[in-house]
């Protein structure tokens with residue numbers, strides 16, 4: 001999660017039994033190496049061993065800044081992370097091939113695993129059959145952060161995507177978007193997912209890079225406040241996303257002003273002032289539609305363990321119900 005997930009959050013998710021990702025975001029290669037090193041220390045991975053976390057890259061940014069892209073990808077690959085996550089670009093397949101060609105561990109059992117996040121059936125087909133991603137993540141419209149504005153809800157997208165998988169198997173398919181509880185994860189497993197990706201829920205971890213003000217806004221929010229918008233990309237000048245991509249975050253005065261047609265220069269001025277003053281009625285808080293179900297700040301490790309236990313207990317409950325009828 002760009003701007004939210006660094007080495008500490010990624011490592012704690014892995015320590016809890018999940019698999020954590022940090023974001024290459026808008027950082028320099030040195031800053032990225034530092035975050036991976038932090039994860040390595042927290043996970044007690046010795047030098048030379050791989051680190052059980054991954055790094056996420058936005059493909060449109062890799063396209064926009066190719067020389068920085070190469071340095072960032074090289075920093076991730078030579079730091080020994082076990083996975084690279086790719087999303088949001090005109091030509092994601094090109095970057096999948098780039099990572100495969102430049103992975104120093106290619107051809108060994110430690111070759112880096114490539115996760116590709118998709119939001120349409122067409123993209124899923126390409127990720128499965130052409131790019132041959134190692135793991136595919138289906139992102140529903142409910143997802144916090146960036147996504148396809150016209151994307152399908154996860155309960156529809158996931159089975160449509162799952163139906164592409166050959167009966168002989170295929171890569172793991174993960175479900176993302178609006179998930180907050182272990183019961184959500186159990187439901188997605190029933191629909192054909194091999195696992196789940198949660199983002200917003202981990203913004204509420206002390207290890208996330210979100211500020212106390214942003215976390216308080218998440219705690220106070222109900223799910224109707226989670227809206228898709230371009231307001232924040234205009235306000236902070238992070239434009240350049242592929243066509244159709246917007247972001248899901250908490251509605252506040254920045255979104256209201258944007259929807260009223262406020263001049264972009266004025267929107268930016270008010271937003272920047274809001275950031276300086278840490279004013280939650282102006283600043284950016286990405287949040288998926290599950291935000292109203294989140295009511296506690298909790299360490300990431302505990303959250304993963306709790307999600308796992310809840311999921312298991314819901315699966316057992318379903319099995320009991322089925323055996324009675």
Ligand SMILES: Cc1cc2nc3c(=O)[nH]c(=O)nc-3n(C[C@H](O)[C@H](O)[C@H](O)COP(=O)(O)O)c2cc1C
Pocket residue numbers: 001002003004023056057058086087088117139142143144145146176177178179197198199200201203286287288289290
């Ligand atoms: C703060 C934040 C930053 C995100 N950054 C990225 C990103 O850099 N790349 C990406 O593919 N997805 C990103 N996402 C989307 C996640 O990959 C995932 O689809 C989403 O968090 C799942 O929905 P949820 O937040 O409702 O759990 C981000 C999500 C959040 C909340």
